[in-house]
Amino acid sequence: MYAFVTGPLAWLTFIIFFCGVTYRAIWYFRGLNWQLDRVAYKPHMSYGIKGALRSIFFWLIPFGTHSWRFYPFFTICFFAFHIGLLFTPFFIYGHNVLLQERFGFSLWSMSDGAADFMTCMVLVAAIFIIMRRNALPEVRIITTPYDYLVLAIAVAPFVTGLLARHQVGNYNFWLITHILSGELFLVAIPLTKLSHFIGFFLSRAQIGMDYGIKRGGMKSKGLSW
Amino acid sequence: MPEGKLCNKQTVDTEEQLQALLDDKSGKQYYEEMNYLDVDSDALWATMQKTLKSRLKTWLKICAHCGMCADSCFFYLANKKDPEQVPSYKIISTLGELVKRKGQVDNAFMQTVMDTAWSKCTCCNRCGMYCPFGIDMGIMFSYTRGLCFSQGFVPWELKIGSGMHRIYRAQMNVTTEDWVDTCEWMAEEYEEDWPGLKIPVDVQNADIIYTVNAREPKHYPEDLAEAAILFHLAGENWTVPSEGWEETSLAMFAGDWGACKMQVETVYDAMTRLNAKRMVVTECGHAYRATVLEGPYWAGRKDGQTPIPTFHYVEWVAEALRTGKIKIDPDKKIKEPVTYQDSCNYIRNAGLKDVAREIMGYIAEDFREMKPNKEHNFCCGGGGGLNGIGRYREQRNIGLKVKRDQILETGCKLVIAPCHNCWDAIRDLEEEFRIGIRWSFLKPLLIHMAVVPDHLKPPEE
Numbered sequence: 001m002y003a004f005v006t007g008p009l010a011w012l013t014f015i016i017f018f019c020g021v022t023y024r025a026i027w028y029f030r031g032l033n034w035q036l037d038r039v040a041y042k043p044h045m046s047y048g049i050k051g052a053l054r055s056i057f058f059w060l061i062p063f064g065t066h067s068w069r070f071y072p073f074f075t076i077c078f079f080a081f082h083i084g085l086l087f088t089p090f091f092i093y094g095h096n097v098l099l100q101e102r103f104g105f106s107l108w109s110m111s112d113g114a115a116d117f118m119t120c121m122v123l124v125a126a127i128f129i130i131m132r133r134n135a136l137p138e139v140r141i142i143t144t145p146y147d148y149l150v151l152a153i154a155v156a157p158f159v160t161g162l163l164a165r166h167q168v169g170n171y172n173f174w175l176i177t178h179i180l181s182g183e184l185f186l187v188a189i190p191l192t193k194l195s196h197f198i199g200f201f202l203s204r205a206q207i208g209m210d211y212g213i214k215r216g217g218m219k220s221k222g223l224s225w
Numbered sequence: 226m227p228e229g230k231l232c233n234k235q236t237v238d239t240e241e242q243l244q245a246l247l248d249d250k251s252g253k254q255y256y257e258e259m260n261y262l263d264v265d266s267d268a269l270w271a272t273m274q275k276t277l278k279s280r281l282k283t284w285l286k287i288c289a290h291c292g293m294c295a296d297s298c299f300f301y302l303a304n305k306k307d308p309e310q311v312p313s314y315k316i317i318s319t320l321g322e323l324v325k326r327k328g329q330v331d332n333a334f335m336q337t338v339m340d341t342a343w344s345k346c347t348c349c350n351r352c353g354m355y356c357p358f359g360i361d362m363g364i365m366f367s368y369t370r371g372l373c374f375s376q377g378f379v380p381w382e383l384k385i386g387s388g389m390h391r392i393y394r395a396q397m398n399v400t401t402e403d404w405v406d407t408c409e410w411m412a413e414e415y416e417e418d419w420p421g422l423k424i425p426v427d428v429q430n431a432d433i434i435y436t437v438n439a440r441e442p443k444h445y446p447e448d449l450a451e452a453a454i455l456f457h458l459a460g461e462n463w464t465v466p467s468e469g470w471e472e473t474s475l476a477m478f479a480g481d482w483g484a485c486k487m488q489v490e491t492v493y494d495a496m497t498r499l500n501a502k503r504m505v506v507t508e509c510g511h512a513y514r515a516t517v518l519e520g521p522y523w524a525g526r527k528d529g530q531t532p533i534p535t536f537h538y539v540e541w542v543a544e545a546l547r548t549g550k551i552k553i554d555p556d557k558k559i560k561e562p563v564t565y566q567d568s569c570n571y572i573r574n575a576g577l578k579d580v581a582r583e584i585m586g587y588i589a590e591d592f593r594e595m596k597p598n599k600e601h602n603f604c605c606g607g608g609g610g611l612n613g614i615g616r617y618r619e620q621r622n623i624g625l626k627v628k629r630d631q632i633l634e635t636g637c638k639l640v641i642a643p644c645h646n647c648w649d650a651i652r653d654l655e656e657e658f659r660i661g662i663r664w665s666f667l668k669p670l671l672i673h674m675a676v677v678p679d680h681l682k683p684p685e686e
Contacts, residue, residue, distance in 0.1 A: 028279045034527065034529070036276055036278055037280055038518075038529075040521075040522075040530075043528045043529065044528075059359075067293055067297070067355040067356070067357070071293055074291070133290075137306070138301070138308050138311045139292035140308070141308035142290040142292060142313050144290065147290050196358065200287075203280075203284065203358045203359050203360065204358065215518065215574045215575060216575045216600075217576065219575065220577070223354070223576070
């Protein structure tokens, strides 16, 4: 079982992930239309690129935009969740051992304590995000079961990883579940709302180009995000 | 009754059609007919398939339902944080549903979409600045308005407005003759006080071609005279076109993209025909948005630019003050606290925030910013055509509370609003709430403050 999930199934997962994400990006760019979007992308590419980079840059910085500053509690939850989610998997000791075995290289590994901390940070942030979803009427009204499903898909590898590492109950069971949930996560990225993994950058770049080219970027220093 | 006599899917292209609509006071029959209007679901879905591309699809797909757009919307704030006013909810429950159901919706649903698209969103685009993904629900509601229009679900006044553009190439029934007569009349009216004052019509190769909002010749012709006086004071070589003088676009508010194209093309033709160096647009926000920002795309101009460089009135004023073409008498500067209404259309959506502040630096001694301000300012409450729609007057008036409170917080009694929609909304909020404020365009203030060189003064009696 272990050989299957870390062998053929893992490769299938990687293929779906990389091809899916690439397809999404190509589909997005091909679907942009200067006349329908009302943005002259090509003739003013330098203004567009400047606008796109500004639009992405400020939103990647915690408290870097008016909106992040307006919702400080959610901003902390958001960044804790996403930083933990995106960076932890690369620097887990066990993952790097696997990388070394299979591919002959590995990345820097964090201590087990740090890994536990990062994992718990993701889980605590997720709990706060769920609580916020339920507590605030303005969020509750737009929340659907699908939102909980994608959150569960994203968090599952962390829960199972933590249980496996601390060998709670049956280690092998949690290990296999961990690998499967990780693979499900990767597959879900291009196929579900988790496509915002790439969609965030595409969408932010587009609105940045819109502001950079048409909505004032050519007559000002740029929008104060 | 699939198609009403007044409320139908047809565009208004003849004076007879237009008159029939105008004769239907307050759109009583029009809205009654709307209750029986069929939805052509196939056509609706076909339009969406052709025009709903990756940008909008991605926005609808990846919205994380985080609610960060909620507090960005003045309607949400003015309606005591009613969750149904959250921008994300509003677009998901309208355009989102239209897409999900592939256009298979009924009359009642389309009326809900119409009511939401025009009475719960002014397309101010503020929410797009507060969404981590940059999802701009103002853009999506503008798109949704176009879908509604194509199915005949459009507020009565805007059906009329778009018809006006189709027939008169102006938002009101001002003919070329009316316009030229008004120019001559205003020049004569003010010539005694301003010797040599002219409103030159159709002069070739001028430095500036000036274009206006049809309400000016129709209802406030003195605004045109004021523009002429300021150009006269500044010594500008300027002209107005006899045709293609109307910058506004109720068609844009209506979602009638065909009429939008017709309208801006007349202005672009005037620019080319008269071969002016640049164009200046009057103190109107949506006029600038329509003709300068969106217009080139309606007209199929691939560079997204107007045929000649185009400037909003505030840009010209700032330049005139900066270069000394117009000098302000220091004694006549505004002494009382004064605030500035940043228009969504030329501040947030055209980046002219610093220009506005530069002007205030020249003319005001105690300029106070609203909070929030610049591109983050709230809509006046009457944008997107909402000021003019009787059906939604109550919703509009509720929305005005946010602007009222912003103004009250500044402690100012004078609000400068160089935008027709903002000007109207602020006038109406004073009528509604009686907070004791005054409001003004820039032109009358500047004329009062400007130093008049001796050679431009009337001869002493």
